[in-house]
Amino acid sequence: MLLDTQATYSNAQAFTATGDTASTNSYDHGPGDPGPGLDDIWLVVQTDAAVVSAGGGTVQIVLQDSADNATFADVRVLTGALAVAALGASKTLVRARFPGNLRRYTRVVYRVGTAVLSAGSFSAFVTPNVDNQQYLPSGFTV
Numbered sequence: 739m740l741l742d743t744q745a746t747y748s749n750a751q752a753f754t755a756t757g758d759t760a761s762t763n764s765y766d767h768g769p770g771d772p773g774p775g776l777d778d779i780w781l782v783v784q785t786d787a788a789v790v791s792a793g794g795g796t797v798q799i800v801l802q803d804s805a806d807n808a809t810f811a812d813v814r815v816l817t818g819a820l821a822v823a824a825l826g827a828s829k830t831l832v833r834a835r836f837p838g839n840l841r842r843y844t845r846v847v848y849r850v851g852t853a854v855l856s857a858g859s860f861s862a863f864v865t866p867n868v869d870n871q872q873y874l875p876s877g878f879t880v
Contacts, residue, residue, distance in 0.1 A: 747846045747862035750786040754855045756795070761846040761862055764807055769842065783816065783832035783846060783862040789825035793853025796821055799832055799862075800849055803841040810845060813837060819851055825858060833868050 747761035783799050796819035802810040816832045825831075836844070846862040 745864035747864075749861050749863075750859040751848075751861070752787075752857075752859040753848060753850070756850045756852070756854055758800075759848045759850065760802075760810070761848075764804070764843045764845040765864055766807070767840060767842055767844065778866060779836065780865050780868050781816075781832060781834050781836060781846075781862070782830065782865055782868060783860060785825050785827060785829045785831065786859040786861055787857060788827040789822050789858030790856045791822045791853050792856060794822065795853040795855050796851045797825060797855075798849040798851065800847040801837075802845050802847055804843040804845075805841045807843040810843075810847075812847075813840065813844070822855075831860075832862075 745765060747763050747765060749762070751759075751762055753759040781801065789795075789797065797817075798819045799816040800812055801814045801816055803813045804810040814837055816834060820831065848860060
């Protein structure tokens with residue numbers, strides 16, 4: 739997978755409070771309608787450190803867009819409310835193409851519900867390709 743620091747929304751970003759936490763950075767798709775070419779890039783969101791919550795906290799991943807990089811609105815909810823058990827270290831949570839008709843800027847929002855988090859971190863980035871590992875049963879031969 740190719741990674742570019744200019745195409746990184748968040749890098750091992752940690753947050754604990756309930757409610758919305760925006761990614762550290764936004765991504766500029768360029769002037770005009772960023773619809774063309776969106777099929778050529780992927781949005782990936784993953785955990786870096788395992789998420790911990792004593793109160794059964796949940797995390798939902800949301801994509802937002804903006805025309806001015808200041809006022810953002812939800813475009814697509816990328817995951818349901820994920821329980822802490824699903825948020826172990828090094829888990830890929832989202833591997834998706836961008837929807838069409840986006841405004842110029844996008845960001846990822848981490849929506850924490852139910853209870854605060856006490857640990858965990860996330861990374862989100864844009865990449866032209868994704869790792870597509872296939873796990874086969876043990877003892878499989880070709």
